[in-house]
Amino acid sequence: MSDIGYVRTEMLPEQEPPVSEVGAIGWVRHNLFSNWFNSLLTVLSLYFIFKVLAGLVPWVISPTWDSGSLAECREILHALGREGHYAGACWGVIHERWIQLIFGFYPEHLYWRPIAAFVLLGVALAPVLFSDKVPSKLLIFSALYPFIFPWLLWGGTIWAPVAALLGFVLGWAAFNAVSKAMSTLLGFIAGALVALIWWLVLSSYFVGAMDSIAAIGIEPVESRKFGGFMLSITIGVVAIACSLPLGIVLALGRQSDLLIVKYICVGFIEFIRGVPLITLLFVASTLLNLFLPPGTNFDIILRVLIMVTLFAAAYMAEVIRGGLAALPRGQYEGADSLGLNYWQSQRLIIMPQALKISIPGIVSTFIGVFKDTTLVSIIGLLDPLGLSNAIRADANWNGIVWELYGFIALLFFAFCFGMSRYSMYLERKLHTGHR
Amino acid sequence: MTTFSDPPKEQFRLSMLLYDTRYRSATIQVIALIGFMLLAAWIISNTIQNLEALGKPVEFGFFGEPASYDINQRLLEYTSRDTHLRAAFVGLLNTLVVAVLGCITATVLGVVIGVLRLSHNWIVARLMTVYVEMFRNVPVLLWIVFIMAILIETLPAPRAFRGDNPEASMVLGEAVAVTNRGVYVPEPLFSNSLGNIHLFGESSLRFDVSLDLMAILVVLGVSIWISNWIKHRADAIQEKTGDRPVTWWQRLGVVVVPLALLLALLGFHLGYPELKGFNFSGGTHLRNSLIALWLALSLYTAAFIAEIVRAGIMAISKGQSEAAAALGLRPNRIMSLVILPQALRVIIPPLISNYLNLTKNSSLAIAVGYMDITGTLGGITMNQTGRELECVLLLMLVYLSISLTISAIMNWYNESVKLKER
Numbered sequence: 001m002s003d004i005g006y007v008r009t010e011m012l013p014e015q016e017p018p019v020s021e022v023g024a025i026g027w028v029r030h031n032l033f034s035n036w037f038n039s040l041l042t043v044l045s046l047y048f049i050f051k052v053l054a055g056l057v058p059w060v061i062s063p064t065w066d067s068g069s070l071a072e073c074r075e076i077l078h079a080l081g082r083e084g085h086y087a088g089a090c091w092g093v094i095h096e097r098w099i100q101l102i103f104g105f106y107p108e109h110l111y112w113r114p115i116a117a118f119v120l121l122g123v124a125l126a127p128v129l130f131s132d133k134v135p136s137k138l139l140i141f142s143a144l145y146p147f148i149f150p151w152l153l154w155g156g157t158i159w160a161p162v163a164a165l166l167g168f169v170l171g172w173a174a175f176n177a178v179s180k181a182m183s184t185l186l187g188f189i190a191g192a193l194v195a196l197i198w199w200l201v202l203s204s205y206f207v208g209a210m211d212s213i214a215a216i217g218i219e220p221v222e223s224r225k226f227g228g229f230m231l232s233i234t235i236g237v238v239a240i241a242c243s244l245p246l247g248i249v250l251a252l253g254r255q256s257d258l259l260i261v262k263y264i265c266v267g268f269i270e271f272i273r274g275v276p277l278i279t280l281l282f283v284a285s286t287l288l289n290l291f292l293p294p295g296t297n298f299d300i301i302l303r304v305l306i307m308v309t310l311f312a313a314a315y316m317a318e319v320i321r322g323g324l325a326a327l328p329r330g331q332y333e334g335a336d337s338l339g340l341n342y343w344q345s346q347r348l349i350i351m352p353q354a355l356k357i358s359i360p361g362i363v364s365t366f367i368g369v370f371k372d373t374t375l376v377s378i379i380g381l382l383d384p385l386g387l388s389n390a391i392r393a394d395a396n397w398n399g400i401v402w403e404l405y406g407f408i409a410l411l412f413f414a415f416c417f418g419m420s421r422y423s424m425y426l427e428r429k430l431h432t433g434h435r
Numbered sequence: 436m437t438t439f440s441d442p443p444k445e446q447f448r449l450s451m452l453l454y455d456t457r458y459r460s461a462t463i464q465v466i467a468l469i470g471f472m473l474l475a476a477w478i479i480s481n482t483i484q485n486l487e488a489l490g491k492p493v494e495f496g497f498f499g500e501p502a503s504y505d506i507n508q509r510l511l512e513y514t515s516r517d518t519h520l521r522a523a524f525v526g527l528l529n530t531l532v533v534a535v536l537g538c539i540t541a542t543v544l545g546v547v548i549g550v551l552r553l554s555h556n557w558i559v560a561r562l563m564t565v566y567v568e569m570f571r572n573v574p575v576l577l578w579i580v581f582i583m584a585i586l587i588e589t590l591p592a593p594r595a596f597r598g599d600n601p602e603a604s605m606v607l608g609e610a611v612a613v614t615n616r617g618v619y620v621p622e623p624l625f626s627n628s629l630g631n632i633h634l635f636g637e638s639s640l641r642f643d644v645s646l647d648l649m650a651i652l653v654v655l656g657v658s659i660w661i662s663n664w665i666k667h668r669a670d671a672i673q674e675k676t677g678d679r680p681v682t683w684w685q686r687l688g689v690v691v692v693p694l695a696l697l698l699a700l701l702g703f704h705l706g707y708p709e710l711k712g713f714n715f716s717g718g719t720h721l722r723n724s725l726i727a728l729w730l731a732l733s734l735y736t737a738a739f740i741a742e743i744v745r746a747g748i749m750a751i752s753k754g755q756s757e758a759a760a761a762l763g764l765r766p767n768r769i770m771s772l773v774i775l776p777q778a779l780r781v782i783i784p785p786l787i788s789n790y791l792n793l794t795k796n797s798s799l800a801i802a803v804g805y806m807d808i809t810g811t812l813g814g815i816t817m818n819q820t821g822r823e824l825e826c827v828l829l830l831m832l833v834y835l836s837i838s839l840t841i842s843a844i845m846n847w848y849n850e851s852v853k854l855k856e857r
Contacts, residue, residue: 031555045562183453261463279798283827286817290482290486
């Protein structure tokens with residue numbers, strides 16, 4: 001030991017890390033300029049962002065909110081010394097037409113009805129979406145809401161939605177009575193028959209009779225007055241709400257052991273998924289009336305709703321089938337060994353788990369359907385995109401492009417982005433299983 | 436003494452159709468079948484009655500009548516005197532063109548963006564996130580009309596190219612003209628052309644197959660086969676001796692030299708677009724409608740593909756790349772030999788469905804006036820002849836067969852890369 005000349009007996013004080021490794025500089029070095037390729041990418045991205053912002057910001061900041069026509073916009077910008085084709089946006093068009101872009105040609109004094117319908121939609125969805133924060137008694141309202149929603153939007157006598165509701169009640173009563181007395185299968189058939197007979201034959205007499213006794217109703221609004229985002233949301237919400245149960249039924253049908261049922265479901269799903277939505281909308285606009293008894297002529301929005309619902313249901317069925325297939329076999333066997341019958345095991349064991357697994361897929365189907373509602377502009381409905389063409393046909397706004405598209409894109413983005421974030425929240429919340 | 440007796444043989448009773456699970460499924464199926472057939476019969480009889488009332492029996496004779504409308508972007512020769520069937524055929528080819536172009540660019544873009552989204556470069560990753568969210572959350576129809584508007588509004592008109600000191604000039608060495616009427620690109624021409632084969636005579640489905648193109652494809656196919664054979668031989672030598680012969684120049688030469696010889700033999704040259712009067716002539720004219728549709732579909736689908744690629748790469752556990760690194764593989768070999776083959780298995784099924792979506796979305800061409808099958812058969816032909824039932828059903832049939840074909844091809848490919856489990 002003696003030949004060691006020098007041993008330090010106390011620790012050296014810690015040195016500060018080099019400035020280039022910590023703090024902002026360190027972060028920049030590690031994340032932006034770690035090698036020549038990264039540096040190149042960083043510089044290119046910065047240049048790109050700069051170019052986009054330099055073009056966009058002056059265009060967006062443009063004091064043309066109150067202008068009444070494109071010519072007036074140009075004058076305002078000219079007075080400010082801003083020349084050229086892209087000197088500034090002409091926000092007057094949004095100021096003047098945003099109400100129209102949202103409500104279409106819905107009568108102005110009735111705007112409260114769609115607003116109420118969509119606010120109540122939030123109330124009805126709350127117990128479903130945020131089940132831990134909202135009292136579950138509200139679910140009764142959620143169940144009634146599908147009947148309130150069309151009544152608020154289309155108006156007319158209150159007895160029509162009541163009759164529709166009564167159909168379900170009668171069907172349910174028949175199902176209960178027959179299934180107690182005989183078998184579930186017979187009960188199901190009886191319930192369906194009773195409900196169908198009520199809706200197709202008796203309900204019109206009921207509505208007529210009740211209307212003559214007590215004419216309670218609100219002002220009816222024709223379908224062709226519907227437009228703008230109200231139309232998109234209406235189509236989206238109805239299609240989504242109806243396609244989920246239909247999709248579950250189709251998925252169960254596709255998974256079932258009953259060969260005929262299975263092939264009917266497979267055929268339907270593959271057919272709908274194999275054709276573009278636009279052809280289904282052509283069916284809605286030209287063919288659906290041909291398929292129904294001679295003389296029926298119901299309105300175009302209802303026809304579109306039917307086709308979009310069928311379209312969404314096929315996609316929904318595939319998503320839910322994925323969830324069903326992802327469940328371990330043991331879950332099915334466990335349910336069987338408990339002695340549950342098919343519907344009990346589906347309701348109590350399989351569906352809660354399968355739906356949970358398929359939530360991301362379901363939400364992305366929702367988003368897809370909502371985006372696809374823009375296609376109705378091709379068959380002449382006035383959704384935001386259709387309205388933008390109508391607005392451009394106005395002499396005052398002839399030649400306006402970017403402002404309208406930008407506004408529409410922004411609203412769609414807000415909706416869809418919000419939905420995708422909600423799905424992420426839901427995934428986290430429901431993620432109770434193993435990682 | 437014990438006696439065995441068989442359990443009494445159960446008699447079939449009618450109530451067993453309802454209560455016995457063995458027979459109940461048959462009952463349910465029969466009821467479902469009857470219900471389905473009743474529905475179908477109801478719809479068909481309604482349709483027949485309605486069509487009779489309208490005086491339009493189902494027949495396809497209108498396909499033989501002259502279409503009398505123009506299709507400006509087309510692959511085959513077509514005039515307005517041609518039949519509706521010819522128009523539908525030209526439209527079908529247009530659909531396929533935009534679908535194939537779109538799938539290729541969407542894949543390339545999507546892979547690049549998906550990989551860049553995983554980059555450690557903070558700013559690039561954020562930029563790609565913005566791209567993906569922006570394109571995924573706005574309807575594709577809006578993107579199509581938006582890009583169409585950009586093309587029409589911001590690009591220079593052909594007359595801006597005129598004069599001694601023009602406002603706009605052609606790009607890529609005077610070869611490509613980008614105007615608000617479309618893009619003019621050079622076209623391949625052959626001075627010693629072998630000619631064409633006319634298929635299907637004078638019928639509506641006639642089309643010409645260029646023998647030059649066939650010759651090039653054959654030569655290319657053979658060269659690639661030889662090149663692969665050289666690779667396999669090199670592999671075999673490597674297996675045997677451990678040394679890999681340098682073959683890149685052989686493989687390159689085998690592909691390039693015959694092709695160059697053939698092109699020289701055929702007198703290959705490019706026909707450049709030229710400004711004549713108020714417009715360009717010569718070259719190939721890609722109209723705005725095609726470009727807008729192509730760009731919008733690729734950009735939109737690329738956002739989805741990027742997410743798929745990202746998810747696929749992230750699905751490969753870190754242990755895989757670490758194990759590959761421990762074996763001494765270089766980073767690019769790790770990517771190509773370990774990560775990608777495994778990621779592909781995750782990526783391909785959703786990729787197929789995105790190709791299908793792109794193909795189906797190409798039907799939105801009708802919004803910008805690109806004459807695909809929806810624009811011809813489901814658009815002008817339907818409106819002119821008033822044959823909605825025939826046109827829409829045929830249109831659906833065409834899309835259905837395209838979709839089923841694509842998914843069959845892609846499923847076959849998927850099978851070939853799938854994990855072979857034993």
